[in-house]
Amino acid sequence: MINYDVIITGAGPAGLFTAISCSNEGASVSLLEKNTSAGRKLLVSGSGKCNITHAGLLDEFLTHYWDAEKFITPELSNFMNLDLQKFFEKRGLPMVEMDNGKIFPASLRSADVLSVLLGECMKRGVDITYGHAVREISLSNSRFIVSTDHDTYSAAYAVVATGGISYPATGSSGDGYRFAENLGHKIMPLSPALTPVYIKGWRFGACSGISLSEAEINLYREGRSIVRAKGDVLFTHKGLSGPGILDMSRNLRPGDIIKISLISSSFRCMGNDVDIEEKFIHQLRGHGSKSLKNCMAEIGLPVTLAETLLECLSISGRIKGASVDKGTRRIILNSLLGHPFEVERAGGFNEAMATRGGISLENINRKTMESRLVPGLYFAGEVMDVDGDTGGYNLQHAFSSAALAGRSISVSMSKRKSPQSKL
Numbered sequence: 001m002i003n004y005d006v007i008i009t010g011a012g013p014a015g016l017f018t019a020i021s022c023s024n025e026g027a028s029v030s031l032l033e034k035n036t037s038a039g040r041k042l043l044v045s046g047s048g049k050c051n052i053t054h055a056g057l058l059d060e061f062l063t064h065y066w067d068a069e070k071f072i073t074p075e076l077s078n079f080m081n082l083d084l085q086k087f088f089e090k091r092g093l094p095m096v097e098m099d100n101g102k103i104f105p106a107s108l109r110s111a112d113v114l115s116v117l118l119g120e121c122m123k124r125g126v127d128i129t130y131g132h133a134v135r136e137i138s139l140s141n142s143r144f145i146v147s148t149d150h151d152t153y154s155a156a157y158a159v160v161a162t163g164g165i166s167y168p169a170t171g172s173s174g175d176g177y178r179f180a181e182n183l184g185h186k187i188m189p190l191s192p193a194l195t196p197v198y199i200k201g202w203r204f205g206a207c208s209g210i211s212l213s214e215a216e217i218n219l220y221r222e223g224r225s226i227v228r229a230k231g232d233v234l235f236t237h238k239g240l241s242g243p244g245i246l247d248m249s250r251n252l253r254p255g256d257i258i259k260i261s262l263i264s265s266s267f268r269c270m271g272n273d274v275d276i277e278e279k280f281i282h283q284l285r286g287h288g289s290k291s292l293k294n295c296m297a298e299i300g301l302p303v304t305l306a307e308t309l310l311e312c313l314s315i316s317g318r319i320k321g322a323s324v325d326k327g328t329r330r331i332i333l334n335s336l337l338g339h340p341f342e343v344e345r346a347g348g349f350n351e352a353m354a355t356r357g358g359i360s361l362e363n364i365n366r367k368t369m370e371s372r373l374v375p376g377l378y379f380a381g382e383v384m385d386v387d388g389d390t391g392g393y394n395l396q397h398a399f400s401s402a403a404l405a406g407r408s409i410s411v412s413m414s415k416r417k418s419p420q421s422k423l
């Protein structure tokens with residue numbers, strides 16, 4: 001039996017940062033990782049560039065976590081985006097803000113983020129053991145017994161930071177759910193989040209690579225509007241992707257209809273707001289000898305998208321603008337402002353960047369990240385029932401929950417060491 005103060009399972013960003021955050025007071029900390037190296041998912045994050053967090057103030061930031069907003073308020077209040085940036089900047093890795101407020105390491109290399117985390121763990125004397133998959137976490141005489149295929153460990157505190165179940169090849173294959181369930185915790189149903197979406201009878205393959213900026217996205221189920229959002233949409237060979245679709249994907253079921261605006265409903269022209277219908281009519285009438293598809297291109301639609309859309313609507317793109325009657329114009333406009341796509345399915349866990357569901361937040365004290373059922377057991381990162389939007393929100397949650405778990409463990413340890421300090 002190998003003894004430590006704290007044993008953390010999983011050396012992803014959450015596990016590494018918990019280790020850093022609780023090793024301040026000279027605690028002995030062991031980090032057990034099943035892979036032969038740390039942070040495999042972190043390395044592929046942001047296409048290897050690592051979109052580590054997002055700019056913005058707390059109130060706005062919180063709106064990117066769906067139902068978990070209340071739960072994550074304390075962790076973000078304790079350790080927010082600026083704290084995270086400062087942590088890396090102090091250790092020689094400056095951060096840079098890119099498009100739409102996304103924050104990246106200035107080197108645009110996730111390997112540099114991992115290297116700072118590993119360097120800090122080493123400085124603080126954290127023992128990281130690779131190639132040790134934890135098989136079971138149990139309790140005996142108020143100590144946690146953590147078993148791997150090779151050894152058995154014992155500790156006063158245990159942290160589960162095993163991640164979700166998406167991209168399982170990176171190591172996060174859902175083991176933490178089993179550990180938590182065996183210790184009495186409820187696991188909320190798991191499904192893929194931040195995943196591309198497959199569309200029934202997909203006819204827009206030729207538009208692959210076309211991206212719509214800040215499109216209106218409306219999700220309908222059985223004729224009722226379920227979710228409305230705005231975001232960038234990307235056409236792919238197989239269906240839809242891009243931040244607006246990825247964020248929405250956690251809510252999708254086969255048969256749902258996603259209506260997407262292919263063009264903005266109004267635009268600025270010489271200081272005035274001009275309605276898209278007005279602009280379209282102006283094109284059709286004023287340049288009536290032009291083909292319909294060219295008139296559509298003139299109002300801002302990429303030509304391939306105009307051609308594909310007209311094909312779907314069984315309208316010839318070659319007819320002259322002037323010959324388009326009111327009924328046809330209405331059909332085209334309706335489609336431009338909200339073309340319906342029927343969901344075949346959302347992508348699976350192999351394609352998903354996050355997991356919806358996980359350890360029930362009811363079982364976790366949001367002010368400490370400690371289990372409400374098993375004192376001394378803590379959780380950090382994606383293993384909990386929290387999933388954020390694209391844009392750096394998931395990594396920020398991994399770091400913030402870890403900072404709070406680590407701090408809470410340090411406070412608890414110092415109380416245990418000097419109980420008279422309570423007086």
Ligand SMILES: Cc1cc2nc3c(=O)[nH]c(=O)nc-3n(C[C@H](O)[C@H](O)[C@H](O)COP(=O)(O)OP(=O)(O)OC[C@H]3O[C@@H](n4cnc5c(N)ncnc54)[C@H](O)[C@@H]3O)c2cc1C
Nearest residue numbers: 010012013014034045046051134163171172381382392395
């Ligand atoms: C392709 C992709 C791109 C992404 N890009 C971004 C991005 O740019 N910005 C962003 O905010 N988020 C991004 N994410 C999401 C983000 O990477 C995760 O939310 C984050 O890594 C979760 O951190 P974690 O430490 O909780 O879990 P993980 O990073 O999954 O780490 C868990 C660790 O636990 C280990 N482990 C699991 N089970 C055991 C066991 N039984 N014993 C020992 N070790 C175990 C795993 O091997 C792994 O190392 C992306 C995800 C993917 C898949």
